[in-house]
Amino acid sequence: MMKPLGDRVIIRVLEKEEKTKSGIFLPDTAKEKPSEGEVVAVGAGKVYDNGQRVAPEVAVGDKVMFSKYAGTEVKIDGVDHLVISERDILAIL
Amino acid sequence: MMKPLGDRVIIRVLEKEEKTKSGIFLPDTAKEKPSEGEVVAVGAGKVYDNGQRVAPEVAVGDKVMFSKYAGTEVKIDGVDHLVISERDILAIL
Amino acid sequence: MMKPLGDRVIIRVLEKEEKTKSGIFLPDTAKEKPSEGEVVAVGAGKVYDNGQRVAPEVAVGDKVMFSKYAGTEVKIDGVDHLVISERDILAIL
Amino acid sequence: MMKPLGDRVIIRVLEKEEKTKSGIFLPDTAKEKPSEGEVVAVGAGKVYDNGQRVAPEVAVGDKVMFSKYAGTEVKIDGVDHLVISERDILAIL
Amino acid sequence: MMKPLGDRVIIRVLEKEEKTKSGIFLPDTAKEKPSEGEVVAVGAGKVYDNGQRVAPEVAVGDKVMFSKYAGTEVKIDGVDHLVISERDILAIL
Amino acid sequence: MMKPLGDRVIIRVLEKEEKTKSGIFLPDTAKEKPSEGEVVAVGAGKVYDNGQRVAPEVAVGDKVMFSKYAGTEVKIDGVDHLVISERDILAIL
Amino acid sequence: MMKPLGDRVIIRVLEKEEKTKSGIFLPDTAKEKPSEGEVVAVGAGKVYDNGQRVAPEVAVGDKVMFSKYAGTEVKIDGVDHLVISERDILAIL
Numbered sequence: 001m002m003k004p005l006g007d008r009v010i011i012r013v014l015e016k017e018e019k020t021k022s023g024i025f026l027p028d029t030a031k032e033k034p035s036e037g038e039v040v041a042v043g044a045g046k047v048y049d050n051g052q053r054v055a056p057e058v059a060v061g062d063k064v065m066f067s068k069y070a071g072t073e074v075k076i077d078g079v080d081h082l083v084i085s086e087r088d089i090l091a092i093l
Numbered sequence: 094m095m096k097p098l099g100d101r102v103i104i105r106v107l108e109k110e111e112k113t114k115s116g117i118f119l120p121d122t123a124k125e126k127p128s129e130g131e132v133v134a135v136g137a138g139k140v141y142d143n144g145q146r147v148a149p150e151v152a153v154g155d156k157v158m159f160s161k162y163a164g165t166e167v168k169i170d171g172v173d174h175l176v177i178s179e180r181d182i183l184a185i186l
Numbered sequence: 187m188m189k190p191l192g193d194r195v196i197i198r199v200l201e202k203e204e205k206t207k208s209g210i211f212l213p214d215t216a217k218e219k220p221s222e223g224e225v226v227a228v229g230a231g232k233v234y235d236n237g238q239r240v241a242p243e244v245a246v247g248d249k250v251m252f253s254k255y256a257g258t259e260v261k262i263d264g265v266d267h268l269v270i271s272e273r274d275i276l277a278i279l
Numbered sequence: 280m281m282k283p284l285g286d287r288v289i290i291r292v293l294e295k296e297e298k299t300k301s302g303i304f305l306p307d308t309a310k311e312k313p314s315e316g317e318v319v320a321v322g323a324g325k326v327y328d329n330g331q332r333v334a335p336e337v338a339v340g341d342k343v344m345f346s347k348y349a350g351t352e353v354k355i356d357g358v359d360h361l362v363i364s365e366r367d368i369l370a371i372l
Numbered sequence: 373m374m375k376p377l378g379d380r381v382i383i384r385v386l387e388k389e390e391k392t393k394s395g396i397f398l399p400d401t402a403k404e405k406p407s408e409g410e411v412v413a414v415g416a417g418k419v420y421d422n423g424q425r426v427a428p429e430v431a432v433g434d435k436v437m438f439s440k441y442a443g444t445e446v447k448i449d450g451v452d453h454l455v456i457s458e459r460d461i462l463a464i465l
Numbered sequence: 466m467m468k469p470l471g472d473r474v475i476i477r478v479l480e481k482e483e484k485t486k487s488g489i490f491l492p493d494t495a496k497e498k499p500s501e502g503e504v505v506a507v508g509a510g511k512v513y514d515n516g517q518r519v520a521p522e523v524a525v526g527d528k529v530m531f532s533k534y535a536g537t538e539v540k541i542d543g544v545d546h547l548v549i550s551e552r553d554i555l556a557i558l
Numbered sequence: 559m560m561k562p563l564g565d566r567v568i569i570r571v572l573e574k575e576e577k578t579k580s581g582i583f584l585p586d587t588a589k590e591k592p593s594e595g596e597v598v599a600v601g602a603g604k605v606y607d608n609g610q611r612v613a614p615e616v617a618v619g620d621k622v623m624f625s626k627y628a629g630t631e632v633k634i635d636g637v638d639h640l641v642i643s644e645r646d647i648l649a650i651l
Contacts, residue, residue, distance in 0.1 A: 002437065002464065003463055003464040004462065004463040005429050005458065005463060005464065008462060008463065010463065034165055034167060034176070041463075044429060046140075047420065047426050048140065048141075048144045048420075049142035049143075049235065049420050049422060049607065050420065050421075050424075051420045051422050051424035051426055052143075052144035054140050054144055057098050057099070057137060058098070065095065065176070072406055072439070074406060083406070083437070083462045083463055086098065090098065090165055090176045091095040091096055091097040091098060091103065091134075092095065092098065093095050139233075141234075141235050141237045142235035142236075142328065142421065143235060143236045143237050145236075145237035147233050147237055147239075158188070160258070179191065182191050183190065183194060183258055184188040184189060184190045184196065185188065185189040185191065220351050220362070232326075234327075234328050234330045235328035235514065236328060236330050238329075238330035243284050243285070243323060244284070251281065251353070251362070253351070272284065273285065275284050276351055276362045277281040277282060277283045277284060277289065277320075277362055278281065278282040278284065313539060313548070325512075327512065327513075327514050327515065328514035328607065329515045329516050331515075331516035333512050336470050336471070336509060344467070344539070344548070346537070366471065368470050369469065369470065369473060369537055369548045370467040370469045370470060370473065370506075370548055371467065371468040371470065372467050374623065374650065374651050375649060375650040376649045377616070377644065377647050377648065377650065378615070378645065380648060380649065416615060419604075419606065419612050420606075421514065422607075422610075423608050423610035423612055444592055444625070444648060446592060446623070455592070455648045455649055499630050499632060499641070513605065513606075513608065513609045514607035514608075515607060515608045517608075517609035519605050519609055522602060523563070530632070530641070532630070551563070552564065555563065555566060555630055555641045556560040556561060556562040556563060556566065556568065556599075556641055557560065557561040557563065558560050
């Protein structure tokens with residue numbers, strides 16, 4: 001698996017039928033709607049201005065909700081993934 | 094319940110009839126008007142430039158007032174919620 | 187009373203007839219003109235990059251002058267108030 | 280006298296005939312031209328990212344030169360004053 | 373070999389036929405698509421606000437994925453290379 | 466002499482015939498061209514985010530080269546001067 | 559020789575026929591192309607937010623590659639030089 005740099009993580013994008021049963025459905029409004037995915041790789045974390053690297057809050061295997069327009073798309077073995085900054089992840093499901 | 098990341102909290106948006114009896118009504122002017130909600134989940138807090146994470150000031154159960162256009166809408170069990178940064182919460186009611 | 191978050195304070199907006207007798211009148215020029223009000227609630231203060239929270243300089247009961255276009259309007263018991271960042275308060279009268 | 284907040288100071292704007300005899304005259308060019316005034320109140324100073332407040336360099340009674348378009352105009356007892364950030368003061372005359 | 377400054381690294385851009393066999397293919401969508409390359413030189417790292425220099429996470433020989441529009445193109449012995457900031461490298465393949 | 470605030474210095478602008486004999490002539494291209502002057506007053510220096518004030522690198526009497534469009538023009542005893550931030554000074558001649 | 563301030567260095571711009579024999583040629587694409595030069599003077603370095611000055615990575619005599627549009631042109635004894643921030647230098651050749 002690829003190793004993301006800094007505060008980046010790699011997410012396998014979940015199709016609608018795969019979505020968690022946590023009962024999350026998105027309303028039909030004009031506001032930004034998040035997407036869901038599963039974390040498959042986690043970077044070492046962001047370096048702060050005191051030179052300290054802080055580990056991300058997410059771990060491999062976490063189901064997460066993230067900003068729809070964030071990240072860079074890649075296909076890994078034909079499957080849609082995203083390389084995304086942890087700051088664009090809204091919540092662990 | 095979902096676990097929001099960083100300084101984010103999840104808020105159940107209050108309908109008008111649910112609003113607190115604290116006597117807050119919004120004037121009919123052109124200025125931005127806040128909304129109200131109840132905190133249902135709280136992130137671990139923002140990491141500052143010294144690498145220290147500072148816990149949010151709000152707790153689960155707090156009724157809060159927040160900027161109307163802030164946050165990301167999600168439905169949880171059919172109910173409108175918002176994932177919002179604590180910095181967009183104006184006050185605890 | 188509501189508890190404002192971070193460096194925010196809540197101000198009861200003073201009507202013209204209530205204004206302090208300190209002799210402050212605003213000139214009729216194109217420059218931005220400040221408004222006046224009384225502080226009714228004070229947040230815990232801003233967190234700085236060293237993770238330290240610094241208490242605001244204003245206290246409940248202070249009469250203050252603030253930027254006219256700053257803050258978010260709310261009505262409390264039918265009276266106009268503003269939730270405003272302390273950095274938008276110019277001076278204690 | 281009002282107490283300005285943070286790094287703000289209050290300046291009584293000097294009319295042309297009052298100007299200091301230091302021989303400062305402004306050239307007729309397109310560049311920004313400064314104004315002159317007398318400091319009548321000084322804030323406690325700016326808080327830096329280490330949480331430390333640093334006192335302003337100016338004191339009450341100093342004659343100063345400041346950016347023409349900076350600050351917020353107020354009239355105190357009918358006299359033009361400016362509430363201005365210390366960073367917009369160029370020099371003590 | 374050139375020595376890149378700060379947080380920069382030099383990357384030999386991989387042609388399509390050279391691409392790693394990790395099974396990464398890019399989807400045909402409107403989102404930004406990354407490129408691939410091999411790190412051939414690494415800078416001493418970025419200096420943070422505490423005056424500390426932090427070494428990059430990548431090393432010479434790493435195959436990396438980077439933002440398509442990042443960096444400055446140079447030819448070294450007729451071969452396409454990029455001088456790129458480490459922050460524009462998404463992941464080590 | 467005026468006392469500039471913060472990282473500002475006051476420069477007497479050198480006329481062309483006064484220019485240093487260091488052999489500096491400006492090319493006739495579209496790029497920004499620096500001006501020359503002599504430092505006549507120096508501020509106490511910029512305060513950094515750790516609350517520490519760092520003295521400027523220039524001293525009274527230094528001949529300096531500075532960005533042509535930087536600073537605020539003042540006339541002192543009829544002579545063109547500039548109040549300028551030290552960061553807009555390129556070099557000591 | 560002039561003494562550049564802060565993180566600035568002075569570079570003698572290399573003409574094409576002078577260019578290093580390291581085999582660097584620039585491709586004919588739309589991307590930004592770097593220029594080459596020789597460092598002739600080095601500033602004391604940038605001051606970071608902890609008040610510490612960090613010396614530049616380059617030294618007098620280094621051949622460097624820099625962003626084509628960076629810096630301020632000066633002629634020294636009739637020869638084209640650039641005053642440039644170290645952060646605009648990409649690599650030591």
